Amino acid sequence: MSTSGHALLLYCRAGFENECLAEASHLAHQAGLSGHGRIQPDAGFLRFQLQDALPWDEVARRLPWQDWVFPRQRIVLVARVDHLPAEDRVKPILDAVKQRGIKAGRVWFETADTNEAKELSSFLRSFAPHLERAFDKTGVMSKKPGAPTLHLFFEDSGSVEIGLSPADDAADWPMGIPRLRMPRAAPSRSTLKLAEAFLSLMTEREREASLRPGLRACDLGAAPGGWTLQLAERGLRVYAIDNGPIADSVLETGLVEHIRADGFTWRPPHKLDWMVCDMVEQPARVAALIGDWVASGRCRRSIFNLKLPMKKRFDEVQRCREILAGRLADTGQPWVLRMRHLYHDREEITAYLGPAA
Structure with a gap:
């Protein structure tokens, strides 16, 4: 990831990556920022690299969640860890988070919303508790009101994107997907x-x-x-x-x-x-x-x-x-x-x- 500035990670419905890129370019321009992204068709997400070296929370403030249409979630990326060793994936992630002084109110383990990414769900279910315990023991998790959400985005089991979103200025659900119950009397899923x-x-x-x-x-x-x-x-x-x-x-x-x-x-x-x-x-x-x-x-x-x-x-x-x-x-x-x-x-x-x- 370029060191010139933070990148945005935008989750979306697969097939709407072009719309996310157009919107990111438009909103960044309105906010006096510059950046670029590269489309991966049907990936279900977009990385938009910003050229402006700003603190992550300032990026989020200039690009508030309520202004976005096509993403399901807007995250400011702060680190990436590749080549996670199968014998100990916890330590490299923990080190990256601690090095950046992150104190999070909650942590979400996320993937793209695609059939391919769903294959990671069983891996994350078994891996997440180990990392959560490490976060608790080392003081990464905070009970301070307003502490940001820590997002760990996995494209595969060997690499992770680490990002943050403000607690009060982002979608309220992991991957931006609410879990709603279908009313018994409803005549259609609409x-x-x-x-x-x-x-x-x-x-x-x-x-x-x-x-x-x-x-x-x-x-x-x-x-x-x-x-x-x-x-x-x-x-x-x-x-x-x-x-x-x-x-x-x-x-x-x-x-x-x-x-x-x-x-x-x-x-x-x-x-x-x-x-x-x-x-x-x-x-x-x-x-x-x-x-x-x-x-x-x-x-x-x-x-x-x-x-x-x-x-x-x-x-x-x-x-x-x-x-x-x-x-x-x-x-x-x-x-x-x-x-x-x-x-x-x-x-x-x-x-x-x-x-x-």
């Missing part, structure tokens, strides 16, 4: 997209304020009702808008009114707290719809999916940002827009739009 969006795109304060029993919402393009169920299970009353059928398990919550209508033309009878939308349509058209709903006051908050084209995905995301910003500028109010390629997304990204705190 329900997990909205569940993940609530956790990934909103703060705890925002969730407490807006996902409360008695609030009102609508789900545009609701059938068969996976997103509607997520709202109803939190006690919200929901208009499910779709010409297609809604699953009986969703209607049986007693909080859902199914209205057979086109999600692009239906309008609510009164102002709503939420509008969610997972319609299959051109992303620019969906962005314009969401912007119109929020700017006109029909809803206060929205979570929505943008189905991306096969090419120029990053450019399309930027285009949708501009559409939303242009429409919301007319309101004169501050808004928060967060976008993420979630673990449960495929060829789409999910976005949250709501009032700034």
